[in-house]
Amino acid sequence: MSTATPVPQAADTLQGVAEQETSRLLTGSRPWTWWLEQAARHGRHGFCNTVLIAAQRPAATDVRSPEEWRAAGRRVKSGERGIRILAPDGRRRAVFDISQTSGPPPRPQQASPQAAVARLRIAADSLGLQVDHDAPVGPDTLTALALRLGHRLLPAHTTSVAYLVLAHLGVPVPPLVYPRVRAWAADAAAVAAAGERILRAARVVTGRLDLVEAARECLAAAHAFFRARAPGSWVPAHLAERGLGPDALERWQIGYAPASWRALTGHLLSSGHRPEAIVAAGLARRGRNGALYDLFRDRAMFAIRDGDGAIAGFIGRLREGAAGPKYLNSPESPLFRKGRLLYGLQEVRGRLEAGARPVLVEGPFDALAVNTASPAHAAVATCGSAVTQAQVRALLKVWPRVSGPPAAGGLRQGADGPGVLVMPDGDAAGRAAALRAWEVLAKVGAPVDAVLLAEGGDPADVLRRRGPAALRGALASAHPLADLAVDAAVARAGGALHSPEDRVAALRAAAAVIAGMAPVHVARQVGRVAARLDLDHATVTSALVEAVTGATEAG
Structure with missing residues (x-):
């Protein structure tokens, strides 16, 4: 038996109900927070329908059409009475709350505060808002960022937009101050118009949040796809030729991108991932005809993770002798900022926490070589970019040998034990890169040393040609980078x-x-x-x- 409040079904009657509820918002007999609560649940249906849904079924939480519920794997129960709303053309249509359906439970949407901050920072970055991704996360970080976005998009209704953004993230919304409706609306039509503007502004942010989450899901699915194809590819033999043991493939979760234009994109599309999410993840590009094609083809694939351990992008290494750039990185995007990331940092986190000495190298094979040859070291790769303060801050977050309050640039002071080791390629460019690295590392309150290899060499070459003992010897020959x-x-x-x-x-x-x-x-x-x-x-x-x-x- 339905618990819905009977409402006449004529379109003009529905419009009258919406106007009546809007007038109550105008006069204050319904608080503005009441509408915000409803908008957080039903705002995708528009302002008018938000109040209609609330008027007919106050306890509704998730309202969709029968077709949308079927797509989600649920069905409307027999005998349930629909909630009547207005379509864009003014006609009536029926929607149903999740309580009126049966099927598997929907995936929970609530995120941890840290994960919510990370998602919102990426979304804000994509909207052109300057964000410090490395700033500490405090109790008010999420609210402050939501308010900045609200002010950026709709200054007249900053807190209303922030409320909807925070609710979309699934986090508790703290008390916020909302101006009296009479202070900004002369009549019910003005209330409805403002409500639509608020919904549109919030959708700009929530749409980016959803795209970020969908892109992250694509990256995780792509990683599984690449890893499944690595054992039967040329990658294991290539690792063995470089002196890396048979466990390297699994230990470092290295994958392989097939030599195909659409192997990955076809797999992701058939798995239900949206084309725009695949592109946002940096896994594909669009051809002139609009079709997607794989960015990575016939490459060994190394996943780069962000500070939360989620995959942010990939480095693809071409096989020896093949035409094209030796290394190909994921394109720069709000998800993948090469200057903020270090390859292997999450993988060597345990070593660093146990006291291993961090080593900054240039490429992923260099990192694998050092980590294979010397358990006393924990190598991470800058992937061809100059060492940045953001990368050093990321390292210091998981390296316990440096402590104390942040100094200039956020780099901590005071240390015990060995410090950071820089191991560039053994050429003029590598030596120049080491000196540039000093400009960032000079503020680290710990020893900073450099290993200068022979001309033309790199850590991976030392391991391949001369073996682990030679690489350990090179690591022991460090000189102070300050010198x-x-x-x-x-x-x-x-x-x-x-x-x-x-x-x-x-x-x-x-x-x-x-x-x-x-x-x-x-x-x-x-x-x-x-x-x-x-x-x-x-x-x-x-x-x-x-x-x-x-x-x-x-x-």
Whole structure:
């Protein structure tokens, strides 16, 4: 037996009911939060239908058409009376609440606060809002971001938009302040018009949230697809040739993208994933005819995970001798920002927490080589990008050897035990990358060392050609990166140091570099510069004070 309140079915009568309920909002006999609660449940049906559904079935939570329920695997129970709403053309149509249907329970929508913040930050990023993805998550982080989005999209109704966004995420909505309806609406028509604007603005955000979630599901499905195809591909033999054991495929969850234009996209589409989600995940592109084609083809696939462990994208490595770029990354997107991610960080998290020394390398095979050769090290790869502060912050979140309050740039001070090791490729570009890395790592309050390999070599080559012992030996041959940075500055500014002018220029250049270092590095560098330039410590210290003062005034 239906519990719905009888409502005449004529379209004009339904319109009258909607106007009556809207007038109650205008006068305040129904609080605005009542409509927001209904809109959070039924807003996709529009303002008018939201109040109609609430008037007929106040306890309704999830209302859909019979066709939509069938698509969700549920059916309307026999004898149930429909909830009457108005279609866009003004005709009546019937919808049903989930309580009027039978079938498997729907998937729960509630997210943890951390996961909700991550999703909303990605959605905000995609909408052009500047977001600090590495900022700590506090009790008000989610609400503050929802309010920023609400203000960006509809300033006159910031809190109403924020309410609907938070409700969509499935998190409790904190008390918010809403202006009296009479303060912004002259009549019921103005209330209805504002309600529609609020719904549209909220849908901009919730649509992005849904797309982010759908794209993440595509990435997880793609990872399973790639992994299932790896054992029968050329990838296992390639790993073995590089000195990686038979467990590497499983240990690092390496996959294979078939040499086909539509193998993955066809699989994802047949599994029910939407084309726009596949594109948003960076797994496919559209051809001139609009059809999707796979981005990764005939490549070993390495998954890169974000701070929550979810897959953010992939690195595809071409087989030896094949035409095309050796490495292909997922395209930059709100989900995949290469400068914020480190390949292998989640996989070596346990090692780092147990005290292994972090090693920054360039590519995924370099990371696998170091991690295979030396359990005392935990290698992560920047995947061809320069080391960024965001990457270092991501590392410090899971590396317990650095502690204390954040310093400039959010990098923590104070350390015990070994610090960070940088192991670039052994060429001019690799050495230049190591020096650029120092600009970021200088503020880390721990030793920062570098391993400089022979010309043309990289960690993966050392393992393949000379074996694990040679790679462990290379790891043990590290030099302080601060030494290299200071020496490079001296060489650039002072040349051969033949004249007093050369030494003065070299001193100023070295002092400028030392001024940017964490305190743990300073004393050693003052002594080195004094010895190199044949100066007393007081002179070098005076130049350092001048450099620090100048940097402070410039800042």
